[in-house]
Amino acid sequence: ISTGGDGGDGGDGSDGSDGSDGGDGESGGTATLWTDLSDGEDEAMSSYIDEYESESSNTIEKNEPGGELDQQLETAIPSGEGPDSWIWAHDWIGRFAVREEPPFLYDASDDVDTSLDVFTETAQEAVQFDGALHGLPFASETVALFYNEDMVDEPPETFEEMLSVMDEYHDPENGEYGLSYPVTDPYFASGFIQAYGGDIFDTESLENDLDSEECKQGMDALEQLFDYVPADPGYESQIVAFADGAAPFAINGPWEIANLGEEIENLGVTTLPTVDGNNPRTYSGIQTFYFSAMLSDADQSAVDAATGLAEWYTTNEEVIETNAEEQGYIPVLSSVVEDGDLSADVQAFAQQVDHGVPIPTHPNMNAVWTPLTEALTRVFNGNQESGPALDQAASEIRENQ
Amino acid sequence: MASSQLDAGDGLSRLRSALPFSGRDWGLLLVIPGVVLFSSFMLYPIVYLFYISLTDATFAGSVIGGGAELIGLENYVQLLGDPQFWSSMSTTWLFVAVSLVVKVFVAVGIALLLNHARVVGKRYMRAAVIVPLGFPGIFTITVWRGMFSDARFGVFNTLLGRYNDVMSSLSAPQVLLFDVPIGFLSGRWEAFFAYVTTEVWLAYPFMVIIIVSALQDVPKSLHEAAMVDGAGWLQRFRTVTLPAIKGPVLFASILTAATSFQQFLIPWVFNQGGPARKNELIIVYGYREAISFNEFGLSAAILIVAIAFVGLFMLVAVRYGGLAEGVGEE
Amino acid sequence: MARVTLDTLRKEFDRGTIVAVDDLDLEIDDGEFVTVVGPSGCGKTTTLRMVAGLEEPTSGTVHFDDEDVTDIHAKERPVAMVFQNYALYPHKTVRENMAFGLKMSTDMTTEERHERVREMAEMMGIEGLLDDKPDELSGGQKQRVALGRAIAREPEVFLFDEPLSNLDAKLRTEMRAEIQKLQKEFGVTAMYVTHDQEEAMTMGDRLAILNDGELQQVGEPTEVYQNPVNKFVAGFIGSPSMNFLDVDVETDGTSATIRDESSGLAFALSRDYVAGHDLESGPYTLGIRPENIGIVEDPTGEETLTATVEVVEPIGSDNYVHLDVNDDFLARAPANVQPEAGDEVGVVFEEADLHLFDAETGEDVFLSDEEIAAAVA
Amino acid sequence: MARVTLDTLRKEFDRGTIVAVDDLDLEIDDGEFVTVVGPSGCGKTTTLRMVAGLEEPTSGTVHFDDEDVTDIHAKERPVAMVFQNYALYPHKTVRENMAFGLKMSTDMTTEERHERVREMAEMMGIEGLLDDKPDELSGGQKQRVALGRAIAREPEVFLFDEPLSNLDAKLRTEMRAEIQKLQKEFGVTAMYVTHDQEEAMTMGDRLAILNDGELQQVGEPTEVYQNPVNKFVAGFIGSPSMNFLDVDVETDGTSATIRDESSGLAFALSRDYVAGHDLESGPYTLGIRPENIGIVEDPTGEETLTATVEVVEPIGSDNYVHLDVNDDFLARAPANVQPEAGDEVGVVFEEADLHLFDAETGEDVFLSDEEIAAAVA
Amino acid sequence: MSVLRSFAALVAAKLVAFATAPKRFVVTVQRAIYDLRTGKRTPWDVSKSVLMTLFGFAMVLVLLFPLFWIFTASLAEGTRLFTTSGIFPDPSTYNLGAYRWVVFESDFFFVDGDWGYPQLVLGGSGGLVSFRWAGTETGPGAVFNSLYIVSVTLAAGFGMIVPAAYAFSRRKFVGRKRILYGYVLFTQIGAGLSIATLVALYSLFSSYGLTNNLFVLGLFYAASAIPFNTWLLKTYMDNIPVSYEEAAMVDGASFLDTIREVILPLTKPGLAVVLIFVWLAGWNEFIIAQTLLRPENYPLSVELYNIATEGRFSTPWTRFAAFANLFALPVAIVYFAAQRSVEDGLSFGGMEG
Ligand SMILES: Nc1ncnc2c1ncn2[C@@H]1O[C@H](COP(=O)(O)OP(=O)(O)OP(=O)(O)O)[C@@H](O)[C@H]1O
Numbered sequence A: 001i002s003t004g005g006d007g008g009d010g011g012d013g014s015d016g017s018d019g020s021d022g023g024d025g026e027s028g029g030t031a032t033l034w035t036d037l038s039d040g041e042d043e044a045m046s047s048y049i050d051e052y053e054s055e056s057s058n059t060i061e062k063n064e065p066g067g068e069l070d071q072q073l074e075t076a077i078p079s080g081e082g083p084d085s086w087i088w089a090h091d092w093i094g095r096f097a098v099r100e101e102p103p104f105l106y107d108a109s110d111d112v113d114t115s116l117d118v119f120t121e122t123a124q125e126a127v128q129f130d131g132a133l134h135g136l137p138f139a140s141e142t143v144a145l146f147y148n149e150d151m152v153d154e155p156p157e158t159f160e161e162m163l164s165v166m167d168e169y170h171d172p173e174n175g176e177y178g179l180s181y182p183v184t185d186p187y188f189a190s191g192f193i194q195a196y197g198g199d200i201f202d203t204e205s206l207e208n209d210l211d212s213e214e215c216k217q218g219m220d221a222l223e224q225l226f227d228y229v230p231a232d233p234g235y236e237s238q239i240v241a242f243a244d245g246a247a248p249f250a251i252n253g254p255w256e257i258a259n260l261g262e263e264i265e266n267l268g269v270t271t272l273p274t275v276d277g278n279n280p281r282t283y284s285g286i287q288t289f290y291f292s293a294m295l296s297d298a299d300q301s302a303v304d305a306a307t308g309l310a311e312w313y314t315t316n317e318e319v320i321e322t323n324a325e326e327q328g329y330i331p332v333l334s335s336v337v338e339d340g341d342l343s344a345d346v347q348a349f350a351q352q353v354d355h356g357v358p359i360p361t362h363p364n365m366n367a368v369w370t371p372l373t374e375a376l377t378r379v380f381n382g383n384q385e386s387g388p389a390l391d392q393a394a395s396e397i398r399e400n401q
Numbered sequence B: 001m002a003s004s005q006l007d008a009g010d011g012l013s014r015l016r017s018a019l020p021f022s023g024r025d026w027g028l029l030l031v032i033p034g035v036v037l038f039s040s041f042m043l044y045p046i047v048y049l050f051y052i053s054l055t056d057a058t059f060a061g062s063v064i065g066g067g068a069e070l071i072g073l074e075n076y077v078q079l080l081g082d083p084q085f086w087s088s089m090s091t092t093w094l095f096v097a098v099s100l101v102v103k104v105f106v107a108v109g110i111a112l113l114l115n116h117a118r119v120v121g122k123r124y125m126r127a128a129v130i131v132p133l134g135f136p137g138i139f140t141i142t143v144w145r146g147m148f149s150d151a152r153f154g155v156f157n158t159l160l161g162r163y164n165d166v167m168s169s170l171s172a173p174q175v176l177l178f179d180v181p182i183g184f185l186s187g188r189w190e191a192f193f194a195y196v197t198t199e200v201w202l203a204y205p206f207m208v209i210i211i212v213s214a215l216q217d218v219p220k221s222l223h224e225a226a227m228v229d230g231a232g233w234l235q236r237f238r239t240v241t242l243p244a245i246k247g248p249v250l251f252a253s254i255l256t257a258a259t260s261f262q263q264f265l266i267p268w269v270f271n272q273g274g275p276a277r278k279n280e281l282i283i284v285y286g287y288r289e290a291i292s293f294n295e296f297g298l299s300a301a302i303l304i305v306a307i308a309f310v311g312l313f314m315l316v317a318v319r320y321g322g323l324a325e326g327v328g329e330e
Numbered sequence C, D: 001m002a003r004v005t006l007d008t009l010r011k012e013f014d015r016g017t018i019v020a021v022d023d024l025d026l027e028i029d030d031g032e033f034v035t036v037v038g039p040s041g042c043g044k045t046t047t048l049r050m051v052a053g054l055e056e057p058t059s060g061t062v063h064f065d066d067e068d069v070t071d072i073h074a075k076e077r078p079v080a081m082v083f084q085n086y087a088l089y090p091h092k093t094v095r096e097n098m099a100f101g102l103k104m105s106t107d108m109t110t111e112e113r114h115e116r117v118r119e120m121a122e123m124m125g126i127e128g129l130l131d132d133k134p135d136e137l138s139g140g141q142k143q144r145v146a147l148g149r150a151i152a153r154e155p156e157v158f159l160f161d162e163p164l165s166n167l168d169a170k171l172r173t174e175m176r177a178e179i180q181k182l183q184k185e186f187g188v189t190a191m192y193v194t195h196d197q198e199e200a201m202t203m204g205d206r207l208a209i210l211n212d213g214e215l216q217q218v219g220e221p222t223e224v225y226q227n228p229v230n231k232f233v234a235g236f237i238g239s240p241s242m243n244f245l246d247v248d249v250e251t252d253g254t255s256a257t258i259r260d261e262s263s264g265l266a267f268a269l270s271r272d273y274v275a276g277h278d279l280e281s282g283p284y285t286l287g288i289r290p291e292n293i294g295i296v297e298d299p300t301g302e303e304t305l306t307a308t309v310e311v312v313e314p315i316g317s318d319n320y321v322h323l324d325v326n327d328d329f330l331a332r333a334p335a336n337v338q339p340e341a342g343d344e345v346g347v348v349f350e351e352a353d354l355h356l357f358d359a360e361t362g363e364d365v366f367l368s369d370e371e372i373a374a375a376v377a
Numbered sequence E: 001m002s003v004l005r006s007f008a009a010l011v012a013a014k015l016v017a018f019a020t021a022p023k024r025f026v027v028t029v030q031r032a033i034y035d036l037r038t039g040k041r042t043p044w045d046v047s048k049s050v051l052m053t054l055f056g057f058a059m060v061l062v063l064l065f066p067l068f069w070i071f072t073a074s075l076a077e078g079t080r081l082f083t084t085s086g087i088f089p090d091p092s093t094y095n096l097g098a099y100r101w102v103v104f105e106s107d108f109f110f111v112d113g114d115w116g117y118p119q120l121v122l123g124g125s126g127g128l129v130s131f132r133w134a135g136t137e138t139g140p141g142a143v144f145n146s147l148y149i150v151s152v153t154l155a156a157g158f159g160m161i162v163p164a165a166y167a168f169s170r171r172k173f174v175g176r177k178r179i180l181y182g183y184v185l186f187t188q189i190g191a192g193l194s195i196a197t198l199v200a201l202y203s204l205f206s207s208y209g210l211t212n213n214l215f216v217l218g219l220f221y222a223a224s225a226i227p228f229n230t231w232l233l234k235t236y237m238d239n240i241p242v243s244y245e246e247a248a249m250v251d252g253a254s255f256l257d258t259i260r261e262v263i264l265p266l267t268k269p270g271l272a273v274v275l276i277f278v279w280l281a282g283w284n285e286f287i288i289a290q291t292l293l294r295p296e297n298y299p300l301s302v303e304l305y306n307i308a309t310e311g312r313f314s315t316p317w318t319r320f321a322a323f324a325n326l327f328a329l330p331v332a333i334v335y336f337a338a339q340r341s342v343e344d345g346l347s348f349g350g351m352e353g
């Protein structure tokens, strides 16, 4: 996907990006932003918005609708009550981009002055669909390996090393486990399934590839981990084993860094161990400012306010660095990524993102989650062998498309 | 009754004469506001839902935004051909039946015990026992989800583990021990058991208050007559207590059964109707079609069928359960 | 059937603060019909319930024949009880109501039970109602079903707790006869609680009068009516009630005069009377029944007393004449005696109809202690 | 107070299939106390409710004095009603119950109301109960409160619907006197429905007898008792009821004989009697009250009739002697007349006590049509 | 006002009863011991009572175990639901931090727990007199939204339910039977189907511009409560003798007086039941509220749900539990005060035949 044109625009804009924002600011645009953030994230976001408002004289109305954000959007946007912008991982782009009557997303190619080149390549890809620019990225997320340094001398580099450490501890009868890992969630499981190069969803053919040999191989590796986790694959039941110090490892995301840091004295994070020398290719989500279709009919000042905030936030090194430090956000702003002044934990995640792939944005991806979850559950419960489970999931997904 | 004698003063009588129907019908005026409010907020959405079920809407937005087209009964045809629909239906009815039976027994037991002359402080116990009524379902169900965790350290598995420890220290035979951890949420029937337990827990308070009310209305002399007639405890229960609470229990059963049929939060919060959609109660099924598979029209059809079933169930219950006794003649 | 013996039966409620039944001794013969009366709260119901086994005595025993049943549970006793409100099982048909006791306490087959119920129903004239529910019956019909249910079991002891008090006068008379007929027919021992004068007088072989949990007198109704052992019984039995006057008796052993200053009463007792009774000077309560008082419309001055008529209440068959002798002094005169209110009339009565009670204890002064004791046995 | 006039008052229910009250004419004088009796379902309650305004007449009118109140709402009528179950508001104290009517229908201040209530309560002897709730009262107390509530409003018309039927005999007698006293004291017009014989006979200035919605007779109680216009009234008033015999009368204009084959009755009427009455040969119903029948224990054969004693019921003051003359033939004898069951006894009665009713219409044959018409006005 | 006062009196009486309950219990025990000593009751008789009581108590404990468990969780430190070391969290870590959070940091009482102080303002948008919170930059929190919704629901609910129940019970009119039948049928349809009709509702509300309107939402809850409660109250009223009304009429009371002075007081137990059910209808629902409302108008139920889904994958359990406990408190108080009435008021459908 070429971003040349955008780059050109961005080039033009970047000269006077501050100036033009300031100019718009005199008229004082207002935009609404919907978020669904945790308390700490929310506070930080609020203060950044304040900062932006004072710098730009635009007004941002930040709202935090309850429940599932996508369900809220589903009803709000068609009835014209939706937000101008919202923050979520990039994987909704495809799903919303194909909506036509009414449209859900706004192509901001002409309104964004910043060149997309300032972001990492994966991030650039993530926010575009069919050549349209639907948002700006500011962080990525994926899962990596947490370990308790009191229990693990040396972070494992290979799958076998990890297994041997787990063998050492795993003893459920006495409340000890090898691993905390919500294994039936495809997002968490994706890394191992795709470790051998198979794709859960092939972005070229727009088909799932679950029944491929590579995926099955990856699945076999994953299945070995099933024996080391508490019997309840639910997120909360899993994390508690590690948090209580009853398991040496956890596979989880950066959002847990802060919490686990409080509970585990010597917390370490590293990339997932290699399987047969392959790095697990975890799915990563790119946190994105979405531009909603509400902007199509809005005043230019509102459009400027919404895009202005996104540009300001996503390209502001200070913001991105602070976020990396305080929230565990993995930067996607190239300058910060390359700068390297990041904590070890964040670096580990950043590295894992490098190994991984962004969650495909194509709408067909939507049909993948449920069958794959069920397949993983069946295998986890011992109701089915992993091979047939993937075959079944693959055919179910094809059927549903 | 002195029908035309009641009078709400001049204003009302003037109004009465202006009515399009005869004077004795002015009671209708008192009823109409409720009917209007009810129809516009409760009946209308159902009609609307029915309309959606006739369209090819894929997601909520397409209905609201007007992007859906009428396709007649196609959704219904598709629905009847979907094995998951039939599986959902039968699981739902099974869930309704089993939880109903269990909750009747549980509630009758509790009500009897907490109305028994020998129990000291029963009034307080009765107040305590219905506390679940006060908590929102989303909360209690989430809590129950936690208790039923498959993990060995889940509440029930821990308790069973302790039980095992005690039993094996008493060197009890193996059959009396449980195979912990039990996968309450990962086994088909284990999950079903968990649903039923939770559903019973949610519904028993309502039943208990109704039964307690009924028990308190049973004349003491009936018990004594039966005693003099030579009836023992069990027979008295059968001939005096049971008939006295039969009506209320039936009433509460019908109402709670209809609620059970529409249970959504339990399966959704526990394991999304799992494992592997095996315990997908009907509303969960409809919800999933709408949300996960973007089949909004189909989803509406499912829900319309569910509503029809509840309506049918209520109709039958009302007809044959004597629920509308006292509705009286026109 | 069975002889019922209550031996110093006692029941306290509320930790002894209420003595509902106070050391009651009573023996009811096999096949006998005893009516129990007394003011509200005197312990009638409680006594009955102890006989039925519905209430546990605080002390004392209940025997059926020679068997001590005090600790035997109600359901084991060969007793049937008719409750004031009938206590018919509302959800059962008449047939099921009547068959229930049989089902519980006998080994009869269903056919036998139904046969028996049919017989009973025929006898009670309710064959046509067997498939109805109690709701659909009138008061009298309910009453019959309750009776039939009780009889069907062929109990040895029959207990009735004011069974007719909810019926209207006409039905009451009918049912009264029916109950008596049935009791005789089956020869069953019966205890019958009532607060109706007429029932009390006409139904029982013997009448037991309770007051404050204590037995006052037992005896044939006419005996009790004519020879009440104390003022309480005298006042309680009979309608309208006996008139009472506080009087002084002056006697020298051979002759005696009864005097009451306020009403001007002066009644000389005959020598025979004085000789036959053992009388001392002092204060007494004089009792005389309304029907034993003669009214002389044109008093000659030779009457025992003259008094002013306060009110004349015609009740058709008779007239009740209220006199100003004291509060509530009433004479029953034939319908043709019709003095006007305010008239002076003469009052006469016969020596033989007089009752004299001890002013303090209220006991009939002519009865010896033994006779009084005998009155309650 | 007010004169109450009911003019061809009629009430149909269920679209005319039930005629509860059938063209009733009745005038009740200012301050008069009229008692209304009749069998169950005869329309007593319905009549009362129409007077109160709780039921709308199908036709006819109700006047208070000269004002037509037929279309006036209950709340506007100067009427107070005492319901059978009292209908005391259970959630209000006695004081509030009694003050409620005042609050609703007068402009009194709260103090005035309370003052009035206190007065009333004092008069009824319930000052001490003013702060109690109806639940806590005994039957008699409730009754008093209901009365007090009704009186407090100083109504012009007082309606009572079997107000005493839930009380026991003793209380009933007491309350009866109280009601009469109050009614006289306030001089208020009163209608009083009852099914109790004694109340009917003693309470009212006049007695109205209804049957099947139709008025049978109105008159002073003794008048009605002695001269019932028809068999229904004769049988309904009086307890025990009048005895009836189907007889044939043979007359030649100067002498007459009453005969009944089955019982062997043959009673020759005196010439005076025959001359004074207008009698024809034919079938009649003979009526004679139990208290007018004399029993001759050793019959000489000169009596009107000999009969066998079936049962003797002693009721204390008298004995009821059941004779086999026909079903239910009863004589009331003094307590000292005590034949045994099975004895042959002689039966005598006097010509003057006889009633003769038309065998078909049941009307008293000696009354002219005018007299019969007058009986209901 | 008098309603409030009598309610307060009721609660006070209940509290006294509750406070003296231990004393009464001790007296009961002492009496039993005395009776045993003096032989008034046999040991077997006493032990039967003791056993039954213990059995009852044990049953209560079992039934309330989930709530007890979550209550301990609300006192514990940290945010996890489980520990791997046992069922209950370590008692030494118990603290009230979560409750403090609910009161002073969550949106329960004030947005961000920022308590200011109330201030009366004359004029303004809210009518003649309105409240404003001074000293706070944010504003009233979710509890006020909840109370507002419930007030509307109760007002509208009672306003429509009580007259209709009266009419159904006492009047005859065209369509009576049909409407009543329909109500009975619809007692249960709707309640559980809010998920189903969500979208329909949303489009209905939004097409009239009624989304984000607390008043309309309150009306909606009232509508959902109408069939069941009307029917319930009608059944209750059927058992009140007509003669009370007639007595009032003869006493000179007008129709409205009769309603106010006689019908309503006599219907109190039925009204108590309806109060509780209607209250719950407006208090507990969150799915529709969350869809129709914007965050500044969220009631407690939605806030509670939001806490549950706050973490990306997990729930901050101590806060969730503490919030839920405070959330349920008003209902518990209302029920506790009205227990007797509720037990009386539900005694319908009683003895049949
Ligand atoms: N369960 C009880 N608890 C306390 N006191 C009781 C109980 N049952 C009866 N009593 C009291 O015992 C006394 C006798 O009551 P009982 O019912 O035997 O009277 P009764 O003669 O049947 O009266 P009535 O004619 O009114 O039926 C009364 O004072 C009554 O209050």
Ligand SMILES: Nc1ncnc2c1ncn2[C@@H]1O[C@H](COP(=O)(O)OP(=O)(O)OP(=O)(O)O)[C@@H](O)[C@H]1O
Binding pocket: B001, D013, D014, D018, D019, D020, D038, D039, D040, D041, D042, D043, D044, D045, D046, D047, D195
């Ligand atoms: N609301 C009604 N609907 C239909 N029929 C009625 C109604 N009220 C009374 N009736 C009928 O009217 C007739 C007269 O009834 P009413 O109540 O006046 O009798 P009553 O003389 O008071 O009888 P009771 O002595 O039993 O009280 C009865 O046949 C009764 O069934």
Ligand SMILES: [Mg+2]
Binding pocket: C044, C045, C046
């Ligand atoms: Mg009694």
Ligand SMILES: [Mg+2]
Binding pocket: D044, D045, D046
């Ligand atoms: Mg009547």
